[in-house]
Amino acid sequence: LTRLPRDFLRRDSETVARALLGQRLVRVLDGQRLAGRIVETEAYLGVPDRAAHAYGGRHTARNASLYADGGTAYVYRIYGLHHCLNVVAGVEGVPVAVLLRALAPEEGIAAMRARRPAARRDAELCAGPGRLCAALGVDLALDGADLVEGEALFLEGGAPVADVVTGPRVGVDYAGEWARAPLRFAVAGDPHVSRPRPDRA
DNA sequence: CGGCCGATCAGCT
DNA sequence: GCTGATCGGCCGA
Numbered sequence A: 001l002t003r004l005p006r007d008f009l010r011r012d013s014e015t016v017a018r019a020l021l022g023q024r025l026v027r028v029l030d031g032q033r034l035a036g037r038i039v040e041t042e043a044y045l046g047v048p049d050r051a052a053h054a055y056g057g058r059h060t061a062r063n064a065s066l067y068a069d070g071g072t073a074y075v076y077r078i079y080g081l082h083h084c085l086n087v088v089a090g091v092e093g094v095p096v097a098v099l100l101r102a103l104a105p106e107e108g109i110a111a112m113r114a115r116r117p118a119a120r121r122d123a124e125l126c127a128g129p130g131r132l133c134a135a136l137g138v139d140l141a142l143d144g145a146d147l148v149e150g151e152a153l154f155l156e157g158g159a160p161v162a163d164v165v166t167g168p169r170v171g172v173d174y175a176g177e178w179a180r181a182p183l184r185f186a187v188a189g190d191p192h193v194s195r196p197r198p199d200r201a
Numbered sequence B: 001c002g003g004c005c006g007a008t009c010a011g012c013t
Numbered sequence C: 001g002c003t004g005a006t007c008g009g010c011c012g013a
Helices: A013-020 A109-115 A129-136
Strands: A024-027 A032-044 A072-080 A084-086 A095-109 A151-158 A164-167 A185-188
Touching: A013 A024, A013 A032, A024 A129, A032 A109, A032 A129, A072 A109, A072 A151, A084 A129, A095 A109, A095 A185, A109 A129
Parallel strands: none
Antiparallel strands: A024 A032, A024 A151, A032 A095, A032 A185, A072 A084, A084 A095, A164 A185
């Protein structure tokens, strides 16, 4: 139940993406804790990364949070209706981040189910970036939130993860070589990971 | 279980 | 205009 310190997040995004596996994401909604263990992430490397929203230094109203200090939340809407939550890594001015793709639900599971009636099993509640946001009630109102000191959405330390698998990032085929780079990370064999699963060890 | 399709919108990849 | 760092419902097998 100890919070992750900011320096944990002020590193390069690939390091942070690996290190976040096994840590906990906590959302406080109506005074209740909804929480889960992070089991799947993707690293976005910023300016040189064709798949990243900050590719080529792009800096707009939508992605402004990417340029904030490590530990800030970057939330954006995708396909018009879903949301994705990123943990900004690095330091202020460096637009690198880690997309949170899946959680193993631990606390407030009934509340998550109420928000996601389509989920058939607990393993599907937070298996996917849009599903995770729906289950925890994360939307654009939390864009720019402080995940280190904030009260509504924050990160807590968890158990270290021994086996990590890697694979290509999802949905970025347009990004050429960058699409195939092994920048997706998951806890090996964890049933709460989204599909398609990464394979390489 | 796998594949297709519609939903819905901000920034142009 | 077109298209995503997506999901869920519906179809057929």
